[in-house]
Amino acid sequence: xxxxxxxxxxxxxxxxxTEIELPLERPTLGRPAMDVSALGGHHLAVYDPGYANTAxxxxxxxxxxxxxxxxxxxxxxxxxxxSSSFLEVAYLLIYGDLPTSQQAEEFVARVRDPKLVPHxxxxxxxxxxxQSMHPMAMLSMATEALTAYAEDDPGADPRARVEAAGIRLxxxxxxxxxxxxxxxxxLPKGRSNRSLDYSEDLLQLCxxxxxxxxxxxxxxxxxxxxxxxxxADHELNCSTATLRMxxxxxxxxYSGVSAAINALWGPLHGGANQAVIRMLKExxxxxxxxxxxxxxxxxxxxxxxxxxxGHRVYKSYDARAKVIRQVALDLVEKLAPxxxxxxxxxxxxxxxxxxxxxxxxxxYPNVDFYSGIIYRAIGFPDEMFTPLxxxxxxxxxxxxxxxxxxxxxxxxxxxxxxxxxxxxxxPKNPATA
Numbered sequence: 001x002x003x004x005x006x007x008x009x010x011x012x013x014x015x016x017x018t019e020i021e022l023p024l025e026r027p028t029l030g031r032p033a034m035d036v037s038a039l040g041g042h043h044l045a046v047y048d049p050g051y052a053n054t055a056x057x058x059x060x061x062x063x064x065x066x067x068x069x070x071x072x073x074x075x076x077x078x079x080x081x082x083s084s085s086f087l088e089v090a091y092l093l094i095y096g097d098l099p100t101s102q103q104a105e106e107f108v109a110r111v112r113d114p115k116l117v118p119h120x121x122x123x124x125x126x127x128x129x130x131q132s133m134h135p136m137a138m139l140s141m142a143t144e145a146l147t148a149y150a151e152d153d154p155g156a157d158p159r160a161r162v163e164a165a166g167i168r169l170x171x172x173x174x175x176x177x178x179x180x181x182x183x184x185x186x187l188p189k190g191r192s193n194r195s196l197d198y199s200e201d202l203l204q205l206c207x208x209x210x211x212x213x214x215x216x217x218x219x220x221x222x223x224x225x226x227x228x229x230x231x232a233d234h235e236l237n238c239s240t241a242t243l244r245m246x247x248x249x250x251x252x253x254y255s256g257v258s259a260a261i262n263a264l265w266g267p268l269h270g271g272a273n274q275a276v277i278r279m280l281k282e283x284x285x286x287x288x289x290x291x292x293x294x295x296x297x298x299x300x301x302x303x304x305x306x307x308x309x310g311h312r313v314y315k316s317y318d319a320r321a322k323v324i325r326q327v328a329l330d331l332v333e334k335l336a337p338x339x340x341x342x343x344x345x346x347x348x349x350x351x352x353x354x355x356x357x358x359x360x361x362x363x364y365p366n367v368d369f370y371s372g373i374i375y376r377a378i379g380f381p382d383e384m385f386t387p388l389x390x391x392x393x394x395x396x397x398x399x400x401x402x403x404x405x406x407x408x409x410x411x412x413x414x415x416x417x418x419x420x421x422x423x424x425x426x427p428k429n430p431a432t433a
Contacts, residue, residue, distance in 0.1 A: 018042065025055070029063045029072070045415045057244060057409065061093060061399050062233045069316030069364075073233060082323045086198050086228040087111055090170060090395035093233055094163070094402060112194045116171040118142070119149035126179040126189065135180035135387045136265040142176045143169070144258040159406050165253040166398030173391045174198065178205025180387055181380075199225040202391065207379065220378055223331050224388075227371055230320040231389050233396025235313075239264040243397050245412040247404040257397055261390055270389040273372035274382045276308040280341045283348070290344075290351050298357050308369030309352060310361070320367035328370040328377070336377040345373055 011034045013020040020042055022034040033055040036046050048054045063072045071078040074092050081089050084098075091099045091107045099107060122145045129138050150168055175192050182189045190205045203216035203224060236244070242263040246256035264270035283293055297306040332342045349365050352358045375385050 062235045064235045064313050066313040069319050071319045079323050082226050086225050089229045089232050093395050093399040110167050111170045114194050117192055118172045118175055126183055129183050135383055138180045139176050139387055140258045140261040143254050146254045162402045169394055173394050174202040177387050181206040223327050228392035231392030238269045240400055244404050247401050248412040270386045272368035274385045276368055277372040277382050279307045280344050310363035317364045318366040321365050324370045328373045332377045342373055
């Protein structure tokens with residue numbers, strides 16, 4: 001294959017005496033991509049397990065530079081946005097630019113509108129959920145139920161309908177998360193206080209006992225806000241790709257988000273921070289030295305994984321991890337100075353970053369390594385870590401659904417490499433064949 005130099009051109013693939021021209025798509029940032037649409041006419045397909053090198057969409061929302069360890073929201077480095085309010089960052093992702101003061105005020109008013117508190121019938125769903133039910137299942141079902149009670153204007157243009165649905169989702173997510181927390185704690189559900197900041201309301205919904213006048217600590221609310229910002233979007237990860245796949249079929253927005261929630265649930269995706277805490281607990285309870293677990297992680301025959309290290313995309317230190325490492329240090333010192341898991345995490349990070357095996361493979365701590373520590377310090381049970389991820393990622397899902405459904409896209413339909421038997425006939429007497 002030959003790829004011409006220069007800003008334009010095409011790659012030429014030679015196959016069985018035929019030369020196939022594959023036009024190049026050159027992004028603003030990142031690798032050029034070959035348009036392989038022409039391969040189908042030559043009865044060829046592209047084999048790319050996990051779609052790691054397949055660009056299925058064009059997007060202007062987020063870019064991850066895995067080699068350098070950078071993450072950009074609409075061109076802004078995420079570390080520069082970490083101290084911004086979550087709803088300002090949500091506005092940026094959805095509309096493309098940071099809001100003016102007036103735009104921010106209007107957007108906050110829309111999201112925090114008391115009329116958007118979820119319908120009482122959806123609230124009653126949580127009365128039927130048992131304490132043993134995982135809160136991700138609760139969020140998935142409640143989000144799907146929004147379809148029945150959304151009061152979107154059917155006469156509005158498609159973009160306005162998606163925006164309205166997105167606003168409703170952002171408004172509902174803290175409430176659903178608080179309801180799920182109440183189920184786990186076996187306590188009455190709290191009520192959204194729309195006079196509070198988004199993160200403050202999320203905290204009081206999760207921790208305030210009804211009838212109490214307790215308000216969340218400012219430092220805790222800022223830490224949670226930072227995590228929501230850092231989780232707001234991350235390019236075409238598993239859950240966002242799932243969302244876009246559902247969108248391509250013409251299905252409804254809340255159905256797509258429900259599917260994305262279930263994709264995010266997995267321990268190799270959004271559930272990784274919960275897996276980190278379980279790993280640290282296992283290390284603590286074993287009483288064995290860290291070297292024992294590092295050797296297990298290196299052994300390909302051992303199922304033990306060093307959770308929170310390495311990333312499918314990042315080949316350098318995750319920019320998000322750099323931000324929340326200090327947040328974790330500060331918050332644990334304030335809220336949980338006796339928590340032994342942070343000490344284990346810091347020791348593990350130090351040992352792993354000095355170990356040749358991890359250094360050569362560029363396995364650095366990622367955002368999941370410290371986010372679980374922060375959630376634990378605040379007081380969230382392990383099961384709530386991934387739902388909190390959902391609250392932040394909802395902003396990115398709104399942006400991706402809007403971009404996907406207001407541009408020209410084909411229905412998602414990956415091909416395959418069939419490895420089953422060739423055509424064969426059913427025996428005349430299968431029982432004796």
